[in-house]
Amino acid sequence: MATVQISEAEKVYIVHGVRDDLRVDGRGCEDYRHMEIETDVVSNTDGSARVKLGYSDILVGIKAEIGRPRPMVPDEGFLEFFVDCSANATPEFEGRGGEDLGTEISNTLYKVFNNPHSVDLRALCISPKEHCWILYVDVLLLQCDGNLYDAISVAVKAALFNTRIPRVQISEDDEGTKEIELSDDPYDCMRLSVENVPCIVTLCKVGQRHIVDATLQEKACSKACLLLSVTSRGTVTCVRKIGGGSLDPESIFEMTETGKRVGKALQSPLMELLQKEESLGKKRQKVGFLG
Amino acid sequence: MPVDTKRVRGPDESQSPLLFVLPSTGKPECPQEGREDGRQRSQADVRPVFARCGLISQAKGSAYIEAGNTKLICSVYGPRETDRKDEVDMKSGRLVCDFRFAPFSCPKRGSWIQGSEEKALSLGLLESLLPAACLHKYPRSQIEVNVVALEHDGSVLAHAVTCASLALADAGIEMYDLVLGCALRQDGPSFLIDPTFAEESGAQSAGSGENQGRVTVALLPSLHQVSGLQSDGEMAEDTLVGAVKACIEGCQRLYPVIQQALARAVRRKAPPTAV
Amino acid sequence: MSPKTLCVPGERLCSTEECVPGPGTYLRHGYIFASLAGYVLRKNAGEEMPVVSVVKESEAQLLPDVGATVTCKVEIYKSFRPGDIVLAKVISLGDVQSNYLLTTAENELGVVVAHSEAALCIPAGEQMVPISWCEMQCPRTHAKEFRKVARVQPEYLQA
Numbered sequence: 001m002a003t004v005q006i007s008e009a010e011k012v013y014i015v016h017g018v019r020d021d022l023r024v025d026g027r028g029c030e031d032y033r034h035m036e037i038e039t040d041v042v043s044n045t046d047g048s049a050r051v052k053l054g055y056s057d058i059l060v061g062i063k064a065e066i067g068r069p070r071p072m073v074p075d076e077g078f079l080e081f082f083v084d085c086s087a088n089a090t091p092e093f094e095g096r097g098g099e100d101l102g103t104e105i106s107n108t109l110y111k112v113f114n115n116p117h118s119v120d121l122r123a124l125c126i127s128p129k130e131h132c133w134i135l136y137v138d139v140l141l142l143q144c145d146g147n148l149y150d151a152i153s154v155a156v157k158a159a160l161f162n163t164r165i166p167r168v169q170i171s172e173d174d175e176g177t178k179e180i181e182l183s184d185d186p187y188d189c190m191r192l193s194v195e196n197v198p199c200i201v202t203l204c205k206v207g208q209r210h211i212v213d214a215t216l217q218e219k220a221c222s223k224a225c226l227l228l229s230v231t232s233r234g235t236v237t238c239v240r241k242i243g244g245g246s247l248d249p250e251s252i253f254e255m256t257e258t259g260k261r262v263g264k265a266l267q268s269p270l271m272e273l274l275q276k277e278e279s280l281g282k283k284r285q286k287v288g289f290l291g
Numbered sequence: 292m293p294v295d296t297k298r299v300r301g302p303d304e305s306q307s308p309l310l311f312v313l314p315s316t317g318k319p320e321c322p323q324e325g326r327e328d329g330r331q332r333s334q335a336d337v338r339p340v341f342a343r344c345g346l347i348s349q350a351k352g353s354a355y356i357e358a359g360n361t362k363l364i365c366s367v368y369g370p371r372e373t374d375r376k377d378e379v380d381m382k383s384g385r386l387v388c389d390f391r392f393a394p395f396s397c398p399k400r401g402s403w404i405q406g407s408e409e410k411a412l413s414l415g416l417l418e419s420l421l422p423a424a425c426l427h428k429y430p431r432s433q434i435e436v437n438v439v440a441l442e443h444d445g446s447v448l449a450h451a452v453t454c455a456s457l458a459l460a461d462a463g464i465e466m467y468d469l470v471l472g473c474a475l476r477q478d479g480p481s482f483l484i485d486p487t488f489a490e491e492s493g494a495q496s497a498g499s500g501e502n503q504g505r506v507t508v509a510l511l512p513s514l515h516q517v518s519g520l521q522s523d524g525e526m527a528e529d530t531l532v533g534a535v536k537a538c539i540e541g542c543q544r545l546y547p548v549i550q551q552a553l554a555r556a557v558r559r560k561a562p563p564t565a566v
Numbered sequence: 567m568s569p570k571t572l573c574v575p576g577e578r579l580c581s582t583e584e585c586v587p588g589p590g591t592y593l594r595h596g597y598i599f600a601s602l603a604g605y606v607l608r609k610n611a612g613e614e615m616p617v618v619s620v621v622k623e624s625e626a627q628l629l630p631d632v633g634a635t636v637t638c639k640v641e642i643y644k645s646f647r648p649g650d651i652v653l654a655k656v657i658s659l660g661d662v663q664s665n666y667l668l669t670t671a672e673n674e675l676g677v678v679v680a681h682s683e684a685a686l687c688i689p690a691g692e693q694m695v696p697i698s699w700c701e702m703q704c705p706r707t708h709a710k711e712f713r714k715v716a717r718v719q720p721e722y723l724q725a
Contacts, residue, residue, distance in 0.1 A: 071306060071310050072310070103407060103410050103411075104411075104414060106407070107407055107408075107410065107411040107414075111521075111523040112523075114523045114524065115503070115504070115523070115524050115525040116500060116503075116525075117500075117525055118525075224422075226520070231525070234527070234528065235525050235526060235527050235528075236522070236525070236526055236527070236528060236531050237504075237523065237524065237525045237526075238522060238523050239506075239520055239521065239522040239531065240520065240521050240522075241418060241517070241518075241519055241520040241521070242418065243418070244418070244421035244422060245421075245422050246422035246423075246511060246514075246516035246517060246518040247516065247517050247520075248515065248516050248517065249515070249517055249535065249536070249539060252517055252520065252535060253532050253535070256528055256531060256532060257528065260528045372659060423575075425592065425601055430659060431659040432659055460574065460575055460602075460603045461603070463602060463603075463604075463622050465575070465590070465592075465601040465602055466575040466576070466601055466602075467575065467576060467592065467594075467599070467601065468575055468576030468599075469574060469575055469576055511576065512576065513576040513577060513578065513599075514576060514594075549574075550574050553574045553603045554572045554574065554603075556603070557572055557603050557604055557605070557622065558572070560622070561605075561622070563570040563605070
């Protein structure tokens with residue numbers, strides 16, 4: 001991953017600051033950095049969003065395509081995640097350098113969404129065993145400044161909120177062959193409920209405490225992190241220990257508790273923000289990529 | 292996708308006959324009852340484990356582990372000179388983990404090419420082993436850990452972690468502690484420890500569908516530190532905490548068996564009289 | 567000698583007040599833990615506290631037998647001089663500070679090309695010829711110098 005090297009003195013400074021609940025940029029241990037969200041940024045997608053968290057910059061585009069349902073679950077559509085680490089973010093990602101991180105993140109996203117409540121997959125089914133919607137969720141990392149997971153999960157949620165899937169009709173002729181008809185009205189769309197889509201909270205253990213939304217410098221002081229994906233109801237859909245260190249059981253339980261609290265608190269302002277942005281409609285001032 | 296032209300491949304698309312089995316109607320297991328193999332629900336009732344070191348004579352260290360029908364084999368090579376010369380941090384060694392399913396190990400035939408599930412398991416294995424290995428003792432070198440699942444009958448990552456730590460110890464790689472793994476399937480209010488494949492992937496028992504999930508924990512038993520933790524599904528926070536605690540207990544159940552297997556390997560290589 | 571107890575990595579062996587940590591062990595919170603699976607050895611090497619170490623089978627054979635003399639003295643100036651071309655084998659990648667560790671402890675390894683010392687031979691630096699396992703001679707002045715001479719294997723002689 002994109003990492004920075006810091007000196008021992010800097011480490012001590014950061015660790016001591018965290019101990020006193022005062023971080024280098026003035027935040028407390030459970031505060032996020034300033035976050036900017038904009039949806040509907042790429043016109044060729046069915047849903048898109050861009051999230052900036054500190055200098056981390058994530059762009060998510062969702063495209064809906066019609067495919068065959070998985071044989072084991074014939075009455076459900078499914079999501080496919082691809083994470084692309086652009087060499088723009090850091091020269092380390094050049095060539096195949098970003099591949100491992102990309103697979104790691106997309107595998108984590110599959111786990112985060114591996115439960116029946118996050119997205120209503122049944123709604124993505126067009127006709128069982130034959131046709132369903134496949135949502136290709138493509139994540140592009142434009143810039144890395146720590147805490148990628150949290151920013152990505154917010155961007156995915158915003159993009160799913162923004163996704164509009166065209167309505168289709170199935171007509172059957174006399175011989176029993178089915179045909180798919182796409183609605184002519186471009187505004188005749190299906191929306192997904194994102195109420196239960198989780199957000200990821202990554203907690204890094206620094207010294208004896210743990211912090212939310214670590215910068216690259218703070219990450220360098222941390223041996224082990226705990227990633228939790230939390231829904232608006234406060235349930236946890238995925239947990240992962242990240243990094244080369246170990247954690248004692250007590251701090252895992254503390255971190256889970258903090259993660260749940262922070263994750264829940266993150267959800268409602270996010271939904272409010274998304275709804276507010278949408279209510280502006282055409283009047284909304286687009287920021288785009290220069291913002 | 293890369294294609295290996297040397298292998299005889301099956302037809303482009305084929306399906307396992309298991310798909311045509313009628314979905315088992317009914318038989319919603321009552322959460323209060325026991326499990327199919329006679330174990331108890333909601334107790335740290337792990338499957339009996341058989342572990343042995345030193346099966347692969349070519350490797351520096353190796354181990355085989357069997358828990359029910361989950362069978363894994365692991366070999367450790369190294370420390371040897373690292374492939375990656377460009378690494379900035381040469382002060383400590385590099386641990387490389389590779390996890391693979393044998394193509395016939397799962398109910399559905401797998402591919403020879405490492406899939407994304409295997410990559411995720413390799414990473415999970417690596418992150419669980421890293422805190423235990425004294426890599427600073429092996430500068431500029433790398434240690435390779437290869438695990439192959441011969442038969443997959445659930446809790447495969449957990450047993451892979453145990454097997455790999457046994458192989459590392461057998462190879463004489465210095466470690467702070469052994470690493471033991473334990474998995475759990477949360478099924479509503481009850482849990483199934485060390486689940487079989489059917490229990491792991493099976494549908495939930497009757498109920499609201501709340502608190503369904505899978506947890507895998509890797510534990511350093513004598514330092515009492517958790518070196519690996521993974522979960523998916525959906526669980527309330529207190530259920531998750533309970534599940535982690537149950538897994539820790541499950542790990543500790545394995546400790547005597549693993550200690551004995553290792554002691555046996557040491558004794559076989561050098562009988563006490565030789566020292 | 568203490569009875570041969572077995573240990574596995576992570577086992578607590580004793581406190582630092584009783585013993586000094588040796589190979590195969592590590593220190594944590596004032597206690598000595600095993601980092602290898604093997605036999606626990608306690609040895610008094612004349613110091614106040616015994617050294618505790620863990621040995622596996624191969625290391626056990628390295629322990630000297632009773633009666634074996636292992637003392638020796640190596641004088642670098644009698645083996646190599648600056649400017650010599652030496653055939654050596656890499657035995658270890660070395661630790662953090664130092665670079666590769668090399669060995670010439672084989673008949674085939676050692677000095678291959680050496681030039682005689684300037685003070686003894688004018689013009690300086692005539693290439694010397696080996697005359698024994700530990701000596702080389704300048705073909706001009708016939709001055710002998712000490713070197714750890716390699717018996718270069720024929721396959722390496724191809725220029």
